[in-house]
Amino acid sequence: MLDTTSYTDKLTPELNLTLKSFTGYETIMVRKVKEKDSLKGKAGNCHINVKKYIEKNGGTSVSGWLLNRIPTMNEKGMYVWSFHSVWMKPDGKLVDVTDDRHYI
Numbered sequence: 001m002l003d004t005t006s007y008t009d010k011l012t013p014e015l016n017l018t019l020k021s022f023t024g025y026e027t028i029m030v031r032k033v034k035e036k037d038s039l040k041g042k043a044g045n046c047h048i049n050v051k052k053y054i055e056k057n058g059g060t061s062v063s064g065w066l067l068n069r070i071p072t073m074n075e076k077g078m079y080v081w082s083f084h085s086v087w088m089k090p091d092g093k094l095v096d097v098t099d100d101r102h103y104i
Helices: 013-023 046-057
Strands: 060-068 080-088 094-096
Touching (some): 046 060, 046 080
Antiparallel strands (some): 060 080
16 A cells, blocks of 8 residues: 655645646655665665665655755745655555755
């Protein structure tokens, strides 16, 4: 079963509407890989990190958009989105295997 924990309550209604009109989907929250995980990928290298997880553990890649929470920009009403990949485990749970200080 696909793990799609909603993230819509964390964003403004206007931003949620814009995102849904752009992507056609609800915004979801993907949990980050645990700090102790030895496979945690290199910062800013999400597509390769996910590929390595798939090679070692199975599963598949799911691509979408990452909201980079940069407080100084958010305070000015600016949001930074990056194309991003996460790992879907064989059980359907989504995990963000890339570490980066902006991936909050």
